[in-house]
Amino acid sequence: MAITFNVNGEPREVDVDPNTPLLWVLRDELGLTGTKFGCGVAQCGACTVFVDGMPQRSCVTPVELINGSDITTIEGVEGPEASAIQKAWVEIDVPQCGYCQSGQIMSAVALLRDISDPTDEDIDGAMTGNICRCATYVRIRQAIKNAAAELKG
Amino acid sequence: MLKSVIEADRRTVLRGAAATGAGLVLAMVLPMRARAQSGAAAVIKGGATDTAFAPNAFVRVAPDSTVTVLVKHIEFGQGPLTGLTTLVAEEMDADWSQMRGELAPANTALYKNLAFGIQGTGGSTAMANSYEQMRKAGAAARAMLVAAAAETWQVPAEEITIEAGIISHKVSNKTGKFGDFADAASKRSPPAEPSLKSPSDFKLIGTDRPKLDTQDKATGKAVFTMDATRPDMLTVVIARPPLFGAKVKSVDDTDARKIKGVVDVKKIPQGVAVYAKGFWPAKTARDVLKIEWDETGAETRSTDEIVADYKKKAATVGRVVRKEGDAEKALPENAKTLQAEYVFPFLSQAPMEPLDFLIEADASGGEAWAGTQMQTVDQAVAAQILGCRPEELKLNTMMAGGSFGRRATPNADVASEAAEAAKALGRKKPIKLVFTREDDLHAGYYRPLYVHRLKGAVDQAGNIALWDQVIVGQSIIEGTPFAAQMKDGIDPTVAEGSEDIPYQIGNLRISTHQTKLAIPPLWWRSVGHTHNAYVVETFLDELLAMANKDPVEGRLELIGEKNPRHAGVLRAVAELAGWGAAVPEGRARGVALHKSFNTYVAQVAEVSVGKDKLPRVHKVWCAVDCGVAVNPNVIRAQMEGGIGYGLGHTLYAEITLDKGRVVQTNFDTYRSLRINEMPDVEVTIIKSDEAPTGVGEPGTPPISPAVANAWRKLTGTPVRHLPFTRHVQS
Ligand code: FES
Ligand code: FES
Numbered sequence: 001m002a003i004t005f006n007v008n009g010e011p012r013e014v015d016v017d018p019n020t021p022l023l024w025v026l027r028d029e030l031g032l033t034g035t036k037f038g039c040g041v042a043q044c045g046a047c048t049v050f051v052d053g054m055p056q057r058s059c060v061t062p063v064e065l066i067n068g069s070d071i072t073t074i075e076g077v078e079g080p081e082a083s084a085i086q087k088a089w090v091e092i093d094v095p096q097c098g099y100c101q102s103g104q105i106m107s108a109v110a111l112l113r114d115i116s117d118p119t120d121e122d123i124d125g126a127m128t129g130n131i132c133r134c135a136t137y138v139r140i141r142q143a144i145k146n147a148a149a150e151l152k153g
Numbered sequence: 154m155l156k157s158v159i160e161a162d163r164r165t166v167l168r169g170a171a172a173t174g175a176g177l178v179l180a181m182v183l184p185m186r187a188r189a190q191s192g193a194a195a196v197i198k199g200g201a202t203d204t205a206f207a208p209n210a211f212v213r214v215a216p217d218s219t220v221t222v223l224v225k226h227i228e229f230g231q232g233p234l235t236g237l238t239t240l241v242a243e244e245m246d247a248d249w250s251q252m253r254g255e256l257a258p259a260n261t262a263l264y265k266n267l268a269f270g271i272q273g274t275g276g277s278t279a280m281a282n283s284y285e286q287m288r289k290a291g292a293a294a295r296a297m298l299v300a301a302a303a304e305t306w307q308v309p310a311e312e313i314t315i316e317a318g319i320i321s322h323k324v325s326n327k328t329g330k331f332g333d334f335a336d337a338a339s340k341r342s343p344p345a346e347p348s349l350k351s352p353s354d355f356k357l358i359g360t361d362r363p364k365l366d367t368q369d370k371a372t373g374k375a376v377f378t379m380d381a382t383r384p385d386m387l388t389v390v391i392a393r394p395p396l397f398g399a400k401v402k403s404v405d406d407t408d409a410r411k412i413k414g415v416v417d418v419k420k421i422p423q424g425v426a427v428y429a430k431g432f433w434p435a436k437t438a439r440d441v442l443k444i445e446w447d448e449t450g451a452e453t454r455s456t457d458e459i460v461a462d463y464k465k466k467a468a469t470v471g472r473v474v475r476k477e478g479d480a481e482k483a484l485p486e487n488a489k490t491l492q493a494e495y496v497f498p499f500l501s502q503a504p505m506e507p508l509d510f511l512i513e514a515d516a517s518g519g520e521a522w523a524g525t526q527m528q529t530v531d532q533a534v535a536a537q538i539l540g541c542r543p544e545e546l547k548l549n550t551m552m553a554g555g556s557f558g559r560r561a562t563p564n565a566d567v568a569s570e571a572a573e574a575a576k577a578l579g580r581k582k583p584i585k586l587v588f589t590r591e592d593d594l595h596a597g598y599y600r601p602l603y604v605h606r607l608k609g610a611v612d613q614a615g616n617i618a619l620w621d622q623v624i625v626g627q628s629i630i631e632g633t634p635f636a637a638q639m640k641d642g643i644d645p646t647v648a649e650g651s652e653d654i655p656y657q658i659g660n661l662r663i664s665t666h667q668t669k670l671a672i673p674p675l676w677w678r679s680v681g682h683t684h685n686a687y688v689v690e691t692f693l694d695e696l697l698a699m700a701n702k703d704p705v706e707g708r709l710e711l712i713g714e715k716n717p718r719h720a721g722v723l724r725a726v727a728e729l730a731g732w733g734a735a736v737p738e739g740r741a742r743g744v745a746l747h748k749s750f751n752t753y754v755a756q757v758a759e760v761s762v763g764k765d766k767l768p769r770v771h772k773v774w775c776a777v778d779c780g781v782a783v784n785p786n787v788i789r790a791q792m793e794g795g796i797g798y799g800l801g802h803t804l805y806a807e808i809t810l811d812k813g814r815v816v817q818t819n820f821d822t823y824r825s826l827r828i829n830e831m832p833d834v835e836v837t838i839i840k841s842d843e844a845p846t847g848v849g850e851p852g853t854p855p856i857s858p859a860v861a862n863a864w865r866k867l868t869g870t871p872v873r874h875l876p877f878t879r880h881v882q883s
Contacts, residue, residue, distance in 0.1 A: 017413060020433045024432050024433040027380075027432070028433070033376070035373070036377075036505075036554075038505055038590065039819050040590060041820075044505070044820055044825075046505065090363075093363055093367050093786060093790065094371070095367055096790060097504070097552075097555040098369075098370030098552070098554065099377060099505040099555060100505050100554075105373075124828060128828055130828070131505070132797075133503060133504060133505040133555050133798070133825060134797075134798070135793065135795075135797020135798050135800075135831060136793070136794060136797075137797060137828040137831035138831060141831075
């Protein structure tokens with residue numbers, strides 16, 4: 001069954017088992033490997049993408065459910081929040097192994113789009129679904145605060 | 154273009170290398186460089202290189218003056234890509250902006266770990282074993298560039314200086330860049346003993362350095378094995394035995410083969426391999442295989458039965474690994490005694506990137522891509538399965554999404570499964586083996602389960618009169634190529650961290666019982682120090698409390714003059730934390746001190762009782778002495794990460810068996826630390842001129858006992874069976 005949707009602004013069509021998770025469509029069919037596989041059961045957040053602007057775990061999102069949707073992945077995320085987040089991430093060297101970081105960044109961008117000046121509790125709320133086995137959490141928190149401060153100007 | 158394809162073609166690369174006349178060294182594909190040049194998301198391309206000057210196996214100077222360092226240690230976040238590149242840059246007097254780092258492929262002769270004799274990363278040795286070697290590589294390159302400039306300009310070499318990558322001769326007012334002299338330098342022979350800078354002249358070493366791999370990792374561009382593909386590649390997912398030691402009896406793959414995208418199903422020695430176009434069909438088909446298993450001789454016990462067996466063993470003295478005075482001597486009158494039994498669960502490393510290995514085999518060998526922590530072993534084992542010599546299977550080192558020890562198995566479990574799968578398919582297509590998270594947690598290679606039993610005593614004067622410790626658990630290296638490190642059959646990893654206890658105790662005995670199980674054991678971030686630091690530092694804390702001594706003062710007394718670096722970090726952390734000052738209501742502080750891999754770390758944890766009745770760790774102060782601090786930024790990051798990793802497992806994680814079957818399946822049941830559970834961390838680094846030692850592991854051991862000591866102060870309960878979650882339930 002052909003399923004169509006936009007990825008990072010480009011129209012795409014795939015012909016796969018409709019149950020296939022969006023994650024594997026992005027990675028194996030479309031070659032967009034920035035979105036990562038960490039658990040496959042919505043526990044780690046490594047596979048976070050935006051579906052019509054909302055952060056979602058692509059590993060448990062059957063591709064048939066996103067027919068007609070707009071998908072944004074780490075390769076295409078942009079805008080003031082994304083720039084501020086990525087800049088803050090680089091400035092204080094958040095990543096260690098780096099494998100979880102696409103997902104962390106997508107969740108952090110979504111947070112700042114929602115709440116421009118997040119408290120520690122807001123950060124906990126938005127980021128608790130993203131595991132970092134390297135435990136870069138101290139710097140993730142700091143980078144989000146730095147990005148928020150930069151956006152405030 | 155978005156399709157991620159590794160376009161490296163072995164033959165083209167070899168031809169290209171031959172054409173440049175640079176011989177074997179250049180024949181090694183430099184995937185990271187090519188990607189950086191192409192700028193495309195996940196395209197890895199080997200081959201063409203613009204090296205103009207290659208003074209040794211580690212340094213490449215391009216005509217545009219960029220310097221690329223071939224880094225022999227895998228990068229999984231601990232920072233060698235940046236660290237080793239810094240060492241070369243320092244001695245070359247290069248500008249940081251001209252430096253690049255690339256992971257070196259498997260080549261034991263060129264890239265062995267000088268501490269191991271094989272190519273591999275572990276034991277926090279990356280910086281320690283490379284410090285001189287990489288500095289010499291840089292110094293040699295510098296000397297050759299200087300000589301080339303001297304000859305070109307017809308001036309004495311001694312009058313030439315280099316600053317931030319600019320070569321100058323002040324008297325004649327001449328300047329140039331590395332690239333300008335690359336050709337001329339490449340015609341000179343390297344100096345026999347290049348002279349090294351004095352540490353007081355260091356410009357880059359010792360200052361915060363941004364990491365070379367951060368930009369790619371913050372934009373989704375970093376390419377891991379999971380992201381690599383080859384034309385026509387198939388994904389392989391394997392069905393493995395549900396019990397350790399079981400084997401395939403029969404397979405019915407009818408339903409599996411019906412799934413669209415499935416190409417083949419093969420029995421391999423480790424289980425049943427499903428080959429498909431993509432992960433999803435491979436995994437879905439694997440899950441519907443009907444397999445009958447032969448469970449003869451398999452491990453069918455539950456964890457509780459193993460613990461009970463270990464406890465029985467712990468009641469008797471084992472083989473003595475350290476002895477002071479007489480532990481059997483009658484105790485002084487009115488001595489207070491303390492007996493304790495500790496249980497440490499199996500732990501899985503669970504690196505964020507599930508295990509994977511890409512292999513493209515052909516008649517004469519082939520090529521492989523993997524985040525391998527032991528290139529020499531993975532290459533040799535895979536080559537043997539494929540029936541070729543190691544050098545005929547070119548192995549490219551990929552960035553790895555974490556490891557914590559898991560990508561360094563003495564039997565190359567992942568590489569050998571991939572090689573078997575490639576062979577079973579008749580080497581027809583490239584294959585990428587992918588583990589699911591469940592596969593990872595069920596595969597074994599755990600931090601072994603250990604039981605410790607201790608007897609201690611404090612005399613009337615408050616001195617520790619006895620320390621008698623028995624350790625029971627699996628040897629990690631027995632029966633592996635690493636067994637050469639064993640003396641008289643004693644595996645040093647079992648008691649490491651207890652056996653070298655830094656406290657002076659008159660009557661002390663430490664003994665071990667090494668056990669064997671069908672469950673494969675492995676190192677796990679800081680290896681034996683995980684459980685030994687916990688036992689030593691919590692048991693000591695209890696004895697000091699019985700003696701009415703302050704945890705910091707009491708430790709310092711027992712260290713005496715003998716271990717100044719231990720004392721140094723302990724004093725530093727006490728000062729950083731303001732030890733002894735009032736602590737907010739409802740909170741308590743605990744301290745712990747531990748040396749591992751020649752790095753000294755002391756930590757203070759401030760803890761309260763959380764909503765879930767588990768420790769809520771608010772803040773951790775950490776002092777570290779790792780000799781020369783090459784990159785303080787990376788050292789702080791490794792302390793933060795080591796603390797988070799240790800804390801998460803101590804509080805929440807264990808692998809248990811129910812009649813031989815692993816109970817935990819994924820991060821829902823093998824719980825990981827999350828951001829809301831992460832304490833604030835403040836790190837101080839001791840200034841030192843000692844040779845640098847590692848930081849990837851030593852941050853982990855002290856956190857668990859520091860938290861446990863705070864928890865005991867807070868609640869009165871010593872926790873001796875990890876993880877902490879057990880104590881909420883019972
Ligand atoms: S891979 Fe989707 S949440 Fe872990
Ligand atoms: S940086 Fe390694 S898992 Fe987050």
